[in-house]
Amino acid sequence: MHQPEHLKSAGLKSTLPRLKVLDLFENSKERHWSAEDVYKQLLNSGEDVGLATVYRVLTQFEQAGLLVRHHFEGGKSVFELNKGEHHDHIVCLQCGHVEEFYDTAIEARQEKVATELGFAIRDHSLHIYADCTKKKCPHKR
Amino acid sequence: MHQPEHLKSAGLKSTLPRLKVLDLFENSKERHWSAEDVYKQLLNSGEDVGLATVYRVLTQFEQAGLLVRHHFEGGKSVFELNKGEHHDHIVCLQCGHVEEFYDTAIEARQEKVATELGFAIRDHSLHIYADCTKKKCPHKR
DNA sequence: TATACGAATGATAATCGTTCTTATTTGCAA
DNA sequence: TTGCAAATAAGAACGATTATCATTCGTATA
Structure with missing residues (x-):
């Protein structure tokens, strides 16, 4: 503690x-x-x-x-x-459970896109809303 | 009309x-x-x-x-x-201007990530918050 | 260890974006 | 035209969040 x-x-x-x-x-x-x-x-x-x-x-x-x-x-x-390491989120539409993920390719492409458009990224948020296909999803919303 | x-x-x-x-x-x-x-x-x-x-x-x-x-x-x-075609957004932190973009690689990776985690994507939102490096940005926020 | 003072708290009012309620008005089919 | 369901405007109500303010607390100092 x-x-x-x-x-x-x-x-x-x-x-x-x-x-x-x-x-x-x-x-x-x-x-x-x-x-x-x-x-x-x-x-x-x-x-x-x-x-x-x-x-x-x-x-x-x-x-x-x-x-x-x-x-x-x-x-x-x-x-x-705050674990220090950035990650994005996928939110289950059934139960509201939030899972985290990080994808190097997505991060890299974002930088590329922003630069090409003439922007300097300060922050970003990627939220995927989806249905959980596993049984572990309590579906209790 | x-x-x-x-x-x-x-x-x-x-x-x-x-x-x-x-x-x-x-x-x-x-x-x-x-x-x-x-x-x-x-x-x-x-x-x-x-x-x-x-x-x-x-x-x-x-x-x-x-x-x-x-x-x-x-x-x-x-x-x-609604133009029918999905796109993501990059928001200028200075003036609030919103620009649109679409990146096939990002879209594809999202599908891959979701599938691997056991989710079926229903919707998603990718917002990049950035500073505009061009002169066209009015910086009037 | 006692104390003093600014910081932090809890209760509640206020605010902001949005939705609901209701009495009135409107679009449009007969 | 007329009738009526659908749509509207005004304002009350709502949920999330922030501001206010009198009281309490943490801690540096004596």
Whole structure:
């Protein structure tokens, strides 16, 4: 549990809400959380945090580089731990499960296309929405 | 001006708001419009439409296949005429200008990746956010 | 260890984009 | 023309997010 160092190096005080949120992301099998998800999970765990605090902390963590924010269809932002390595997402339309992937060829072609059009890439997002063909998909949406 | 046929074939009555919205998309150099954009433009043109109607019409046009909806960062939906041919987008971070591109290699790799992960692609969105390196960029954001 | 002060919090109001409700108007077929 | 279902405009309602503000907390310092 070296979370306080994470926070300190990000210039953030080590407070209970921040520790709890960070713990969720670091010690849970689920990698992707919306603000509402985090809020409910903390309430269920007996923590007494405010929704506004959750939003604030998530944004701070994003700015500190601890988390990455994604805008999937559906309006709400989704966060995940920043592993440093970029990847894209494939979202199951049945159950909402998110899987990650990285394809060198796709990344390279993006650079090529952008350069040819006269742009310098700052960021990009590739979201594939699909039906899971495996049995492991719970289809519980 | 064969818009009424467009509407009729989509099972939609030929009303003034619908004609005006469709006209905007068909006879304007700007291809991408948000609901708010459309609403303001129509008001400036002296039309007396309601914002709710604009939202309803845009959604109907999307369902009818006349328009395509995009979810860029920033939360709000953006629409454009459905030209039938899929393409991805590169958004200028300076001026918000949207350019379109299509890359066969990227499309093919996406199919490959999805198949390998056990998914059947239904839809996808690739948005590149970049700085325009040409002088043509108005940098007026 | 006590303390002081700025940072962080929680409750709630406000905002933004979008959808719903409802009373009124309109397109169009008979 | 007339009748009626469909479409509209206005504004209320909504969900996600941000702003406000009085209170509490973390921590550097004495």
